Amino acid sequence: MQFYSPKNNRYDAIQYNRCGRSGLKLPTVSLGLWHNFGNVDSFKNARTMMRRAFDLGITHFDLANNYGPPPGSAEENFGKILKKDFSSYRDELIFSTKAGYQMWQGPYGDWGSRKYLVASLDQSLRRMGLEYVDIFYHHRPDPEIPLEETMQALHQIVTSGKALYAGISNYPPELTLKASKILRSLGTPCLIHQAKYSMFNRWVEKGLLNVLKKEGIGCIAFSPLAQGLLTSKYLDGIPEDSRAAKPHGFLKREEVTEDKISKIRQLNTLAQQRGQTMAQMALAWVLRHPEMTSVLIGASRVSQIDDAVGALKNTAFSSKELKAIDTILK
Ligand SMILES: NC(=O)c1ccc[n+]([C@@H]2O[C@H](COP(=O)([O-])OP(=O)(O)OC[C@H]3O[C@@H](n4cnc5c(N)ncnc54)[C@H](OP(=O)(O)O)[C@@H]3O)[C@@H](O)[C@H]2O)c1
Numbered sequence: 001m002q003f004y005s006p007k008n009n010r011y012d013a014i015q016y017n018r019c020g021r022s023g024l025k026l027p028t029v030s031l032g033l034w035h036n037f038g039n040v041d042s043f044k045n046a047r048t049m050m051r052r053a054f055d056l057g058i059t060h061f062d063l064a065n066n067y068g069p070p071p072g073s074a075e076e077n078f079g080k081i082l083k084k085d086f087s088s089y090r091d092e093l094i095f096s097t098k099a100g101y102q103m104w105q106g107p108y109g110d111w112g113s114r115k116y117l118v119a120s121l122d123q124s125l126r127r128m129g130l131e132y133v134d135i136f137y138h139h140r141p142d143p144e145i146p147l148e149e150t151m152q153a154l155h156q157i158v159t160s161g162k163a164l165y166a167g168i169s170n171y172p173p174e175l176t177l178k179a180s181k182i183l184r185s186l187g188t189p190c191l192i193h194q195a196k197y198s199m200f201n202r203w204v205e206k207g208l209l210n211v212l213k214k215e216g217i218g219c220i221a222f223s224p225l226a227q228g229l230l231t232s233k234y235l236d237g238i239p240e241d242s243r244a245a246k247p248h249g250f251l252k253r254e255e256v257t258e259d260k261i262s263k264i265r266q267l268n269t270l271a272q273q274r275g276q277t278m279a280q281m282a283l284a285w286v287l288r289h290p291e292m293t294s295v296l297i298g299a300s301r302v303s304q305i306d307d308a309v310g311a312l313k314n315t316a317f318s319s320k321e322l323k324a325i326d327t328i329l330k
Contacts, residue, residue, distance in 0.1 A: 001044065001047060001048075004051050004084075004085040006051075006054050006055055006089065007055040010054060010055050010056065010057050011057050012057070013056050013057050013309055013312075014027050014028055014029060014056060014057035014058065014309060014312060015028045015312065016028070016059075017218075017293045017294065018218075018293070019191055019192050019218030019293045020191065020192065020212065020215070020216045020217045020218035020293070021189075021216030022165065022189070022191050022216075022218065024094070024134075024165060024191065024218075026059075026060050026094065026192075026218070026220065026293050026294045027057060027058050027059050027060055027294060028287065028294055028295065028312055029056075029058055029283070029294065029295055029308050029309055029311075029312070030058060030060035030061070030062060030220060030294045030295070030296045030297070031049070031050070031053045031058050031060070031061050031062070031296075031297060031298075031299065031305065032061075032062040032063075032222065032296045032297065032298050033046075033061060033062065033063050033067055033074045034064070034067050034074070034250075034298055035243060035249065035250070035298050035300065036049070036298065036299065036300045037067065037073075037074040037077050037078060038067065038068035038069045038070070038073045038074050038077070038248075039068065039069070039070060039073040039076075039077070040068075040069055040248055041077075043077060043080070045300075045301065046077055046078075046081065047081050047084070047085065048302055049299055049301070049302055049305060050078075050081050050085070050086075051085060052302045052305050052306070053305050054086070054089070054093075056305065056306070056309045057309075058305070058309070059092060059093055059094055060093075060094040060095075060096070060294065061078070061094070061095055061096075062095075062096045062097075062194075062220075062222075062296055063075050063078060063095070063096065063097045063098075063124070063128070064097055064098040064099070064100075064101070064137075064139060065097060065098065065099050065101075065103045065120050065123065065124050066101050066102070066103055069248050071103060072103075072123070072127055075097065075124055075127035075128045076127045076128075078128055079127055079128040079129040079130070082128065082129065082130075083129055093134075094134040094135065095130065095133050095134050095135075096133060096134060096135035096136070096137060096167070097121070097124045097128070097133050097135075097136060097137070098136070098137035098138070098139040098169060098194075099116060099117050099120035099121065099124075099136075099137075099138070099139055100112060100137070100138050100139025100140040100142075100169070100170075101139055101140065103116075103120055103123075111142040111144070111145065112138055112141070112142030112145055112149070112150040112153075113142075113145055113149065113150075113153070114149055114150075114152065114153035114156070117136075117138065117150070117153040117154070117157065118156065118157065121133070121136055121157055121162055121163065122162075125162065132161055132162050132163060132164065133162070133163050133164075134163070134164050134165060135163065135164070135165045135166070135167050135191060135192065136154065136157050136158075136162070136163035136165075136166060136167070137166075137167040137168060137169045137192075137194055138150055138153075138154060138167075138168050138169065138171075139169050139170065140169060140170040140171075141168075141170065141171050141172070141175055147175070147178055147179060147182060148182055150179075151179055151182040151183050151186065152182075152186065154166035154188065155186040155187070155188040158188045165191035165192070166183060166188050166190060166191060167190065167192040167194060168190060168193055168194075169193065169194035169195070169222075170194075170195065170196070172207075172208070173206075173207035173208045173210070173211045176190075176193060176208060176211050176212070176215075176217070177211050177215065180211075180215040180217060189216070189217075190215065190217050191217065191218060192217060192218040192219065192220055192293065193208070193212055193217055193218070193219050193220075194220050194222055194296070195208060195219060195220075195221060195222065196221070196222050196223050197219075197221035197222070197223075197224065197286055197292075198221070198223060198224050198225065198226045198230055198282065198286065199226070199230055199267070199282055199285060199325065199329055200226040200229065200230065200260070200329075201223075201226065202329075204219070204221075209289060209291045212291050213290075213291050218291075218293035218294075219289075219291050219292050219293055220292075220293055220294045220295075220296050221286045221292060221294070221295050221296060222296045223296075223298075224282060224283055224286045224295045224297060225279055225282055225283070225297065225298075226282075227243055227244075227249075227250065227251040227298070228242060228243050228244070228251060228298075229251070229255070229256065229260060229264065230264065230267070230278060230279065230282035231277070231278050231279040231282070232264075232268055232277065232278045232279075234256050234261060234264070235261065235264065235265060235268065238253060241300070243300070244256050263328050263329060264278065266328045267281065267282075267325065267328055270321065270324060270325065270328070274314060274321070276310075276311065276314055277307055279304070279307050279308065279311070280307060280308070280310055280311035280314070281311075283295050283297070283308055283311040284311050284312075284314060284315040284317070285317065285325065287311075287315050288315070288317055288322075295308070
């Protein structure tokens with residue numbers, strides 16, 4: 001591939017929102033590397049997508065230790081792309097990674113112990129060829145070990161300089177509040193909560209957003225398109241090259257149900273009336289909350305990144321439109 005020089009006007013298309021009450025701003029659209037960056041995927045396509053994202057002002061890329069497949073390969077491929085194309089731009093970019101799901105065998109390769117989190121981040125940094133990440137997350141709550149230990153591990157990681165900020169993911173509201181209080185008492189405030197949120201999964205509306213607002217924690221919504229369901233892609237069946245058709249995709253064929261398709265069809269009509277694609281309306285809808293710092297999208301091709309950034313042209317909803325969406329989603 002040709003030498004990469006990012007576009008000079010890359011900061012014109014997107015807004016940057018303050019993450020809670022922190023000093024950090026994140027782009028309204030961020031790109032996640034959960035799918036399409038593993039060793040089973042095209043490296044050239046992955047590289048092209050990262051270039052396009054940065055050209056559009058997407059400064060935030062999200063990873064986890066286990067992204068692939070195989071686990072770890074997304075971080076390795078990302079590291080190779082960084083070295084080839086982005087080594088001069090480290091200070092313009094925000095990288096995050098996480099630990100919390102099974103990564104290696106034995107009792108120290110999963111969940112939320114200090115042993116696991118510290119070792120996992122060291123491995124991630126080696127795979128990506130980085131000295132530090134900007135955000136390090138605990139990926140999911142550990143029901144067994146004391147919350148204090150996991151939060152102390154995040155604090156230790158930040159004070160050691162291996163991450164600039166600490167975040168949590170998939171924590172329910174009450175536990176988020178407890179985690180936030182512990183982190184603040186340690187002197188490392190919780191920067192951000194990474195939570196699943198889309199028209200098909202509205203759990204954050206039942207308490208989490210209130211806690212985040214009160215605690216001054218930012219929110220980044222993952223799978224805002226419900227892994228691609230909230231687009232027009234599945235309206236006429238399951239395309240060969242879609243996530244639902246891929247053996248390693250996390251969206252299963254049986255999740256593409258008649259009931260969901262019928263809702264998407266109605267939502268799609270509404271999106272057309274708004275002059276947007278279905279995906280754009282789904283992203284704009286997630287962003288309607290003032291607590292929402294960023295939508296964390298996935299992409300399998302460049303055009304999907306263009307489509308997502310295009311959503312920012314129309315993020316306002318009338319109360320009539322919101323009501324119509326609620327009625328369809330019931
Ligand atoms: N913290 C956690 O526990 C957690 C869990 C999951 C994900 N995440 C993060 O969230 C990120 C995003 O998750 P996600 O990939 O599920 O997000 P998503 O945005 O809901 O789904 C992305 C997928 O939808 C399809 N798509 C996107 N734009 C489209 C468009 N305009 N038209 C048609 N199809 C479109 C593509 O799949 P096709 O292959 O079908 O084209 C794409 O890969 C991940 O990469 C990861 O960083 C975090």
